[in-house]
Amino acid sequence: MTVRTASETAGEGTAERRPPNRALPAMLGPAYLWLAVTIFLPLSAMLYFSLLTETPFGERVAAFTVQHYLDFFQKDFYQTLMLRSFRLGAEVTLYCLLLGFPCAYVLAKTIKGRWREALFLLIILPFWSNALVRVFSWTMVLRGNGVLETAVNWVFPDFGSLGLMFTYPAIIIGLVHSYLPYMILTTYISLQAIDDSLIEAARSLGAGRLTTLRRVVIPLALPGMAAGSILIFVPVVGSFMEPRILGGRQGTFIGTVIEDQFTAVFNWPLGAALSFIMLGFVLLIFALSAPVLRRAGS
Amino acid sequence: MAAIAVREVSKHFGSFTALDRVSIDFPDGGFYALLGPSGSGKTTLLRIIAGFEFPDSGHVTVDREPVESVPVEKRDVGMMFQNYALFPNMTVFDNVAFGLTVRHLASDEIRRRVGEVLELVRLTGLEGRKPHQLSGGQKQRVALARAIVIEPRVMLLDEPLSALDKALRVEMQVELRRIQREVGITTIFVTHDQEEALTLSDRIGMLRDGALVQEGAPGEIYERPSSVFAATFLGDANIFQGTAEAGGLRLADGTLLAVSDNAGAAQSQLAVRPEKMWLQRSDDTPAEGTNVIEAQVSQHIFAGSSVTYLLDWQDQTLKVFAQNRGEGVLPLGERVRICWSPAHSVPVEP
Numbered sequence: 294m295t296v297r298t299a300s301e302t303a304g305e306g307t308a309e310r311r312p313p314n315r316a317l318p319a320m321l322g323p324a325y326l327w328l329a330v331t332i333f334l335p336l337s338a339m340l341y342f343s344l345l346t347e348t349p350f351g352e353r354v355a356a357f358t359v360q361h362y363l364d365f366f367q368k369d370f371y372q373t374l375m376l377r378s379f380r381l382g383a384e385v386t387l388y389c390l391l392l393g394f395p396c397a398y399v400l401a402k403t404i405k406g407r408w409r410e411a412l413f414l415l416i417i418l419p420f421w422s423n424a425l426v427r428v429f430s431w432t433m434v435l436r437g438n439g440v441l442e443t444a445v446n447w448v449f450p451d452f453g454s455l456g457l458m459f460t461y462p463a464i465i466i467g468l469v470h471s472y473l474p475y476m477i478l479t480t481y482i483s484l485q486a487i488d489d490s491l492i493e494a495a496r497s498l499g500a501g502r503l504t505t506l507r508r509v510v511i512p513l514a515l516p517g518m519a520a521g522s523i524l525i526f527v528p529v530v531g532s533f534m535e536p537r538i539l540g541g542r543q544g545t546f547i548g549t550v551i552e553d554q555f556t557a558v559f560n561w562p563l564g565a566a567l568s569f570i571m572l573g574f575v576l577l578i579f580a581l582s583a584p585v586l587r588r589a590g591s
Numbered sequence: 592m593a594a595i596a597v598r599e600v601s602k603h604f605g606s607f608t609a610l611d612r613v614s615i616d617f618p619d620g621g622f623y624a625l626l627g628p629s630g631s632g633k634t635t636l637l638r639i640i641a642g643f644e645f646p647d648s649g650h651v652t653v654d655r656e657p658v659e660s661v662p663v664e665k666r667d668v669g670m671m672f673q674n675y676a677l678f679p680n681m682t683v684f685d686n687v688a689f690g691l692t693v694r695h696l697a698s699d700e701i702r703r704r705v706g707e708v709l710e711l712v713r714l715t716g717l718e719g720r721k722p723h724q725l726s727g728g729q730k731q732r733v734a735l736a737r738a739i740v741i742e743p744r745v746m747l748l749d750e751p752l753s754a755l756d757k758a759l760r761v762e763m764q765v766e767l768r769r770i771q772r773e774v775g776i777t778t779i780f781v782t783h784d785q786e787e788a789l790t791l792s793d794r795i796g797m798l799r800d801g802a803l804v805q806e807g808a809p810g811e812i813y814e815r816p817s818s819v820f821a822a823t824f825l826g827d828a829n830i831f832q833g834t835a836e837a838g839g840l841r842l843a844d845g846t847l848l849a850v851s852d853n854a855g856a857a858q859s860q861l862a863v864r865p866e867k868m869w870l871q872r873s874d875d876t877p878a879e880g881t882n883v884i885e886a887q888v889s890q891h892i893f894a895g896s897s898v899t900y901l902l903d904w905q906d907q908t909l910k911v912f913a914q915n916r917g918e919g920v921l922p923l924g925e926r927v928r929i930c931w932s933p934a935h936s937v938p939v940e941p
């Protein structure tokens with residue numbers, strides 16, 4: 294009895310008198326501090342670099358300039374690259390959507406029990422292998438006389454060469470393979486949350502499978518699909534490893550150019566400026582698509 | 592518009608038997624109530640008729656046509672789900688209009704019919720709300736409207752009115768019955784409300800542990816329950832144990848409780864409805880040919896128009912409903928006689 298009354302009075306004191314969000318800063322604080330140190334500080338340093346005339350290492354003295362930003366808008370070369378990179382991002386995202394949605398749907402709604410876990414593992418598995426190893430293993434598959442060509446020639450003896458290696462499609466294949474699991478996972482989660490009885494209700498009201506998909510399932514899965522798209526689009530736009538290894542001479546994108554500035558040309562200010570311009574465009578695209586996403590998500 | 596027949600349908604989930612060789616005829620245009628305790632297989636039966644679930648054995652026919660190979664969306668069944676299953680991404684209007692838009696009706700026709708049905712379920716004005724902005728009872732009415740508005744051949748209503756207050760429920764019952772009569776939709780509904788089952792339906796089927804225990808018109812089921820379960824699940828009943836004998840039931844103390852001649856097979860249990868009994872003071876002479884037992888008033892519950900007495904008789908508690916005719920309430924501890932006509936002794940299976 295005494296214990297209960299004690300906890301009751303304590304409960305009243307804390308829960309009712311104090312505003313409930315007291316604990317919020319304490320809980321969020323460490324996370325924000327961590328983010329500030331690990332993201333904000335390096336990013337500010339990069340912003341500072343992007344405004345310098347040259348990489349401020351050693352004896353060299355750097356002055357402030359916005360020339361690198363102007364360069365982007367004055368040279369068609371960069372703009373073409375930027376466009377190409379965004380197109381790459383859009384295409385890879387689209388293919389991931391087209392491949393990922395059916396896969397997630399089957400996992401979430403058709404397969405039950407242990408099979409689901411097994412298939413899930415197969416999807417996650419690529420995540421656990423090293424990204425570089427993954428990309429190089431694709432070169433084994435795609436190159437002339439590689440696994441794929443041998444297989445095709447085995448079925449159709451006179452097929453000849455596929456010529457996939459060092460092409461744009463090769464880059465797409467590699468990127469889609471790397472990023473598909475993101476789409477499957479995010480879409481799976483939102484499909485999983487859809488009560489089966491909603492699908493049954495739609496069908497009992499006369500909607501066929503396609504109409505049910507279009508009017509009930511996809512609208513409800515949209516938040517997951519959007520999250521997956523963002524998770525894929527942003528890194529793909531800036532990707533450099535897959536284009537370089539699988540694309541060869543075709544593999545010049547804004548990501549590879551930025552990487553060159555840091556590792557080969559040693560023009561950090563230009564690399565940093567290009568990075569910020571890319572970030573700006575990405576944010577612009579999200580800002581433009583936000584109303585559409587919000588309407589779909591609500 | 593459609594007669595449904597369920598024949599010898601069984602359904603198992605793993606080793607669990609949800610339905611056990613159930614056969615029911617749902618007459619064309621009838622209003623059929625399914626009653627039964629929680630977990631007795633009512634929803635499972637509706638889901639099989641709707642086509643979401645397939646029977647392990649047995650079959651379902653609609654207008655004599657087997658429907659096994661007919662997909663859900665072609666069965667023209669308006670199903671109202673126990674959990675409502677409203678589309679969370681759509682407004683009330685779009686939820687109700689869904690079945691009409693997939694039928695490609697003209698938009699002013701859709702607007703008219705949705706408006707009508709929302710008025711019918713008293714939800715006019717809430718068209719623009721999303722399901723999460725509705726109360727439980729409002730959601731339930733949206734679900735009902737969504738099933739009704741398509742005017743299906745068959746309506747399957749899983750506890751359609753359970754979340755409504757008494758007044759609204761009565762209104763909805765009247766409306767349901769009216770639509771069902773006007774349009775002639777074969778309706779099967781699940782309810783836990785005995786009164787609703789008795790007042791609304793033409794026929795009642797009672798399920799227990801996946802088996803159909805009794806079926807019939809409401810009056811028949813109420814007056815002639817076939818088992819102790821049926822007698823106590825639908826309405827109240829006093830159950831007497833004894834040994835079956837010619838003309839009645841011999842109690843352990845030697846009293847013979849008379850049963851009318853056409854009562855059917857003798858059983859070792861009798862059920863008597865509390866309102867069929869009346870109470871007499873022990874010094875009054877009992878009427879000729881009635882069953883009489885002596886008991887002691889242990890509790891009385893005054894409910895205005897009637898009084899419910901609980902009486903101790905042997906080691907059992909019996910219940911008697913008495914109309915309030917102004918004679919006053921019998922005091923606690925009073926020894927009284929409980930009387931009833933042999934015609935109201937119903938032999939029941941255990």
Ligand SMILES: Nc1ncnc2c1ncn2[C@@H]1O[C@H](COP(=O)(O)OP(=O)(O)OP(=O)(O)O)[C@@H](O)[C@H]1O
Pocket residue numbers: 604607608609627628629630631632633634635636673
């Ligand atoms: N998908 C399923 N898997 C396993 N068991 C199930 C499944 N669906 C129903 N059951 C079981 O079958 C039995 C009958 O279920 P059903 O939903 O038909 O009951 P009900 O009569 O509608 O009960 P209530 O009145 O509580 O809604 C229950 O014991 C339930 O646990």
Ligand SMILES: [Mg+2]
Pocket residue numbers: 633634635673749
């Ligand atoms: Mg149920």
